[in-house]
Amino acid sequence: MLQKLDISLIRDLPPFRDMDESALRALLMQARSQRIAKGVHIFIQGQPAREFFLLLDGHIRVVKLTPQGDQFVPRYISSGELFGIAMALGVDAYPADAVAARDCVILVWPNTLWPDLVANHPTFATNTLATVGKRLAETQLQLAELATERVEQRVANAVLKLAKQTGKKTAEGIVIDFPVSRQDISDMTGTTLHTVSRLLSAWETAGWVKSGRQKITLTDGHRLVLIAHGKERTQG
Amino acid sequence: MLQKLDISLIRDLPPFRDMDESALRALLMQARSQRIAKGVHIFIQGQPAREFFLLLDGHIRVVKLTPQGDQFVPRYISSGELFGIAMALGVDAYPADAVAARDCVILVWPNTLWPDLVANHPTFATNTLATVGKRLAETQLQLAELATERVEQRVANAVLKLAKQTGKKTAEGIVIDFPVSRQDISDMTGTTLHTVSRLLSAWETAGWVKSGRQKITLTDGHRLVLIAHGKERTQG
DNA sequence: CGAAGCCTTGATGCGCCTCAACGTACGTGG
DNA sequence: CCACGTACGTTGAGGCGCATCAAGGCTTCG
Numbered sequence: 318m319l320q321k322l323d324i325s326l327i328r329d330l331p332p333f334r335d336m337d338e339s340a341l342r343a344l345l346m347q348a349r350s351q352r353i354a355k356g357v358h359i360f361i362q363g364q365p366a367r368e369f370f371l372l373l374d375g376h377i378r379v380v381k382l383t384p385q386g387d388q389f390v391p392r393y394i395s396s397g398e399l400f401g402i403a404m405a406l407g408v409d410a411y412p413a414d415a416v417a418a419r420d421c422v423i424l425v426w427p428n429t430l431w432p433d434l435v436a437n438h439p440t441f442a443t444n445t446l447a448t449v450g451k452r453l454a455e456t457q458l459q460l461a462e463l464a465t466e467r468v469e470q471r472v473a474n475a476v477l478k479l480a481k482q483t484g485k486k487t488a489e490g491i492v493i494d495f496p497v498s499r500q501d502i503s504d505m506t507g508t509t510l511h512t513v514s515r516l517l518s519a520w521e522t523a524g525w526v527k528s529g530r531q532k533i534t535l536t537d538g539h540r541l542v543l544i545a546h547g548k549e550r551t552q553g
Numbered sequence: 554m555l556q557k558l559d560i561s562l563i564r565d566l567p568p569f570r571d572m573d574e575s576a577l578r579a580l581l582m583q584a585r586s587q588r589i590a591k592g593v594h595i596f597i598q599g600q601p602a603r604e605f606f607l608l609l610d611g612h613i614r615v616v617k618l619t620p621q622g623d624q625f626v627p628r629y630i631s632s633g634e635l636f637g638i639a640m641a642l643g644v645d646a647y648p649a650d651a652v653a654a655r656d657c658v659i660l661v662w663p664n665t666l667w668p669d670l671v672a673n674h675p676t677f678a679t680n681t682l683a684t685v686g687k688r689l690a691e692t693q694l695q696l697a698e699l700a701t702e703r704v705e706q707r708v709a710n711a712v713l714k715l716a717k718q719t720g721k722k723t724a725e726g727i728v729i730d731f732p733v734s735r736q737d738i739s740d741m742t743g744t745t746l747h748t749v750s751r752l753l754s755a756w757e758t759a760g761w762v763k764s765g766r767q768k769i770t771l772t773d774g775h776r777l778v779l780i781a782h783g784k785e786r787t788q789g
Numbered sequence: 790c791g792a793a794g795c796c797t798t799g800a801t802g803c804g805c806c807t808c809a810a811c812g813t814a815c816g817t818g819g
Numbered sequence: 820c821c822a823c824g825t826a827c828g829t830t831g832a833g834g835c836g837c838a839t840c841a842a843g844g845c846t847t848c849g
Binding site for chain 2: 447450453466
Binding site for chain 4: 498499500510511514515517518529530531
């Protein structure tokens with residue numbers, strides 16, 4: 318079992334900003350902390366939502382399955398974010414799968430706490446609203462991109478987004494901090510792994526990126542930005 | 554100028570559910586009601602957000618402009634919905650244009666009221682969160698559709714959505730209640746007006762719809778659902 | 790009555806999916 | 820530790836869906 322949870326874990330995270338210490342302590346008392354191994358599903362689309370979560374460490378892939386059986390990845394969750402807050406959104410089932418992109422640590426609360434939380438802590442409600450609002454804005458931006466841009470731009474955007482969100486500086490450039498396959502990228506951009514593979518190969522020979530098995534390193538991010546903006550095109 | 558606003562205008566709308574009458578009255582005192590002619594912009598993308606709005610009557614088109622200059626329509630707003638609540642979402646500029654799809658009546662409040670509103674009326678905060686959450690869910694669904702479905706399915710979906718949202722029963726079938734051009738549909742689905750025109754023509758000769766200038770009538774909605782689900786395909 | 794906006798329909802081409810085959814790294818168990 | 824199976828990646832050939840280009844007809848409104 319785990320040692321006592323300290324409020325330093327969550328005190329400085331956006332969702333809990335401006336909450337007083339006693340409230341935070343009370344909140345942590347009711348939380349369960351849990352380690353999730355890479356590849357494990359935390360919850361599944363359609364499952365009744367009984368708990369909500371906070372990602373303390375790691376990265377989580379959100380996966381939506383369409384009725385036709387295709388899968389799509391609308392976003393990745395980084396540490397410090399709330400997720401699985403179906404209840405807050407007024408639905409009683411999780412709208413997507415949550416899969417650990419690598420080993421993760423999460424906090425888990427029962428949904429029954431939620432009403433109290435928003436009722437007694439207006440700032441928490443406001444913070445959550447802002448979070449959900451940002452996600453909505455992001456999603457709408459993605460929607461517009463998907464509708465108007467060519468595959469090449471969307472893939473460049475996806476890689477850049479991942480690098481911005483999870484990038485680590487190394488000698489060679491910025492490397493994405495968890496395993497990403499060609500398939501993962503294609504699931505984010507509505508294309509196929511083949512097309513992603515071809516693009517990454519082309520960019521590698523051009524010298525903008527280096528990539529290997531489930532690993533992508535940006536060596537010339539600026540160039541990728543140009544491609545993302547449609548101001549430069551990959552040579553066949 | 555307008556007569557006094559009565560709380561019956563807003564009492565039964567989702568955002569205000571469970572608010573007490575005195576609060577509603579106070580809220581209305583601070584509202585300005587306004588008529589918007591068809592085609593007029595209520596606000597513009599990027600403009601600083603100083604007010605938020607409630608649509609009392611009509612339909613509003615949300616239009617996003619991409620940096621590259623393409624436009625995209627993520628959704629239509631129906632009467633009874635809040636919109637332009639940028640402040641709630643933690644951003645200080647409107648993220649898209651709002652254009653009256655036909656003559657509309659709206660209520661307008663200054664943004665300065667928002668903090669009080671959520672602080673003093675927890676149910677309002679919860680309701681708003683649920684609204685934004687539903688929009689997020691919708692948007693993500695749309696994203697998945699756009700990523701995985703063929704144009705034909707997306708156009709069918711868009712038409713069905715409009716019909717469900719604004720459809721009026723007539724002798725001929727369900728007619729969409731405001732002027733919709735081919736261009737509008739293509740802006741919702743990330744295609745071109747040409748393709749939409751061809752599809753509607755094909756569906757018309759097949760007998761699923763009737764359509765004319767800025768007017769679409771569903772005569773066999775069930776068939777369209779099949780197309781939307783990819784279980785049936787339009788003949789060339 | 791003219792102009793502008795909306796719609797239709799054809800011809801053409803290309804971006805990207807699909808299908809196919811093979812190469813390569815990983816990890817697992819004997 | 821090696822051998823095998825599995826998952827991931829690459830690259831080619833071919834074709835289709837849909838954008839693009841083009842031209843013309845039909846409303847609606849000033």
